[in-house]
Amino acid sequence: MQRLHLIEKLRVPLMLAPSLLILTLLFVGGLVVGLGQSLGYMPVIGLNNFTLRHYVDVLTDNNFLQSLWVTFRIAFFSTLFSTVLAVAFALILRETFVGSQLSTFMFQVPLPIPHLVAANGIVLLVTQSGLIARLLATVGLLNSPSDFPVLVFDRAGIAIILTYLWKEVPFIGLVVLAVLKSVGPEFEELARTLGAGRWQRFWFVLMPLILPGIVSTSIIVFAFIFASYEIPLLLGVRFPTTLPVWAFNNYRDPDLNLRPEAMAVSIILTVISIILLVAYRRLARYAVTA
Amino acid sequence: MNKSWRWLAVIIIIVAVLAPLIPQLIWSFTFRWYFPSLLPGVWGTQAWEYVFSKSSRVGEGLINSLNLALVTSLFSIAVGLPAARALALYEFRGKSLVEWLLMVPIIVPGIVVIMGIHILFIRYRLTGTFLGVMLIHLIPCIPYMILVMSGVFANYGTALEDTARTLGASSLQTFWYVTLPGILPGLLVATMFTFLISWSQYVTTFLIGGGRIITLPLVLFPFIGGANHAAAAAISLVFVAPALAVLIFISRSLATESSIMGGFGRL
Amino acid sequence: MKSATKFHRMAIVMLVGLTLLAACAAPTPQTVVVTQIVAGTPVQVEVTREVSVTAAPQPTAVSETPPVYTSWDEVLAAARGTTVYWHMWGGSDTINGNVDSDIGGPMRDLYGITLIRVPLNDTADAVNKVLDEKAAGVETGGSIDMIWINGENFKTLKTAGLVYGPFTDLLPNSKYVNWDDPAMAFDFGFPVEGYESPWGHAQFVMEYDTAQVGDTPPTTFEALQEWIHANPDKFTYPAVPDFTGSVFIRHLFIWAAGGPDPFLGDFDQATFDKYAPKVWTYLNDIEPDLWRGGQTYPEAAAMTDLLANKETAFNMGYGPAGASLNIAKGIYPETIRTFVFDTGTLANNNYVAIPFNANNPAGAMVVANYMISPQFQLTMADPNRWGWLITADPRLWGQHDQDVLASYELGVATLSADVLAAHALPEPNGAWVTAMEEGWIKNVLEK
Known part of the structure; x- marks a missing residue:
């Protein structure tokens, strides 16, 4: 009896232990080592003294604010547009109509497709000699590739944002769709009988229901884009680069003395990301209660 | 009014989804194709011959990617399922701390973690090994498994299991005949997520795999933005095919089982 | 209540323990050997590509050689x-x-x-x-x-x-x-x-489209400058540290100095400062008329594509036979040819x-x-x-x-080995290359 009691007591810790063990060892371990290196502690190359110099170097770099702005702008607009489009499509797809099944399936297609493939497709589509430019040239709207707007390797990062839109709209959309379907039409019916208009029903009935889903998914999407390296590297301008590209390029440099700076850049990136997300969540909570 | 809106939406969805896929399909069968021709001047299968040749390493990358994604997913299930259940069905002290710890890899940018852990992996000779790459893929996979499955468990509850147990079923029987069928659609979706997360990893595999473990993203990456669009497109399509197959398999659960994707709302 | 507090404490102790364990994983006994070998001090942080692991490996144990x-x-x-x-x-x-x-x-x-x-x-x-x-x-x-x-x-x-x-x-x-x-x-x-x-062996050549440039390409940097201004949006070069972009800039330094000799010896800041302004002036002068108005610079691999689709009229690279191969592979139209600058082009192995x-x-x-x-x-x-x-x-x-x-x-589209050999230039010493690349980033890219 005593033994059974013990097993009962240990049940939850035992269930959690494997996940906690792996994630703590790998994630927290990596974070601590990275933090150490950013503070100039890297005994393997003879750096033994803690210093804030690398943070000062990064923060006083003329290009830092520019890079931060590029990183933020891409993540912000990708997230904002994805969310708006996702909600719009979810509102349409929640109803059953001819072709709704096909549309729902098509809507899901980008979800499993890797970002690299999406990026490759966007490049072939929207470069100055891409498929859209060829289409316009065929119908006589375009004479040479240089008449087509610059959408890849551009300062605004249009191709990067398009790639993320293509990937993230279905992700957010499906979460919103799931919530909408679980709610059912009852609330709206009730609101309608009480005389609420279309817009009012959306804003005061549906919005509070789907807001937690929107907040969560947009946090995931923003955090992912804010820290991702491959797409801005492949489709972005060489200067100014995003912070993850800056960090990773420094990390890959054969000069190991650039490592602490790479780590400092990514720690700063992490801190900014967390601050933004906490603020956003606060704001969203405030909006729900208000 | 409503109807035309719907049709517009359907057309936008279909066109927008197919738009980046169609040029890749055409390019993969192209030999010569210059601006402003709408279709290739000379078609050809050179790109596919390259993909199927040994020197492209696409076959090897495909097998490695599949193996990694499957093993990482199975490991995520084994480790994440109990944790998801504990978080969904039990109240305990320090729960929010544990929840935060398990979810933090989704929110906190992984770049610093990967770069930090790299040197440790080199020292313990985990770089260039299957085990090392799988371990690094687990960092983003386990949290997603827990996130989705805790939503599923919370929705599923314990009532049916309690009934089974009072009727005399053993723990194993209860799990196999009652719990598993109930959570299976959700489990499939969660597995799809872990599979695809592992399947799409580039930076992690690049650093930890060190070129010894070649996966499809590593094969594709040098071709994107390069001159050989045909090869890039053909490799891309190989990269898409298994992912789409997975989607067809679970598409229905994704759209109809509200509790599954709803799990993301619990973050 | 008591047991719950206990669990709480246990969990925290476990987590702290794990974190410490992960943190301590960094310095293992091997570090002692490594730090001895490594004479690196954090002096060279500002200098890119400077070597940090400076001392030669010492044969410590039999199994380690x-x-x-x-x-x-x-x-x-x-x-x-x-x-x-x-x-x-x-x-x-x-x-x-x-x-x-x-x-x-x-x-x-x-x-x-x-x-x-x-x-x-x-x-x-x-x-x-x-x-x-x-x-x-x-x-x-x-x-x-x-x-x-x-x-x-x-x-x-x-x-x-x-x-x-x-x-x-x-x-x-x-x-x-x-x-x-x-x-x-x-x-x-x-x-x-x-x-x-x-x-x-590799030697740098310029590729051009006869359909756009005609049969007489600009074989001097002065003629190239004129051509670029007369045909905006049709010329570009890859951004350093790209290999190809870097070599294009080296050619300009050799042009500015009237020959490769100043750059063959050890790096010398005074010599560098003497020729660099002319190069930056040249590059900043052509920048507004480059492809994309010089807003960005392409990858070397993307340059091929730009030329193939006539977005630009030139490409460049270290493979004298690359253009011919690309024509055979269907990547290039058949109007592409190659040339070398009168002042010579760099060759290396x-x-x-x-x-x-x-x-x-x-x-x-x-x-x-x-x-x-x-x-x-x-x-x-x-x-x-x-x-x-x-x-x-x-x-x-x-x-x-x-x-x-x-x-x-x-x-x-390939030039004969004799023509190439007659125009071959020796590569500058590595320290020069680094200085030129950094100088370009500061004085052209970030301008």
């Missing part, structure tokens, strides 16, 4: 049936395929050696990896057996004492290489000293080096030896196969091999 071979037979015996991991740039499907069939194939048939290409985006990644392994105390059994390398990357590794060798004297086919030629014995002005073995901790140096040596054999050099020179320039001196070959080489016909 790389295998040493005294005869070719020993090497062959150790290499037979092994696997060689060759880290090399992997962005060209042609080179990938050629390496597998023309080097990997013979290695398997002749020696039972499995040659595995490890594709890189940038050779610096391989250099970085060797440095990382050194830092982490991996003294033997490293993951890289051989690297396709030259210039700054080789200098970084060799200065840090992280290359295996000298080994070229052991290779029987080394007799076909004219090591008395400074162009072979020095890699970007840095002495090879037997630590790397050559395979291909591709080498292979073996890292100090290579798991299989014997296998790597056998591969390196094959790559300078007349048989492979002929395959490489074949315009229908590789179309590369060779590093061997054909005068040291047998008559039959010389005849085969003479019988090759040039590709449609």
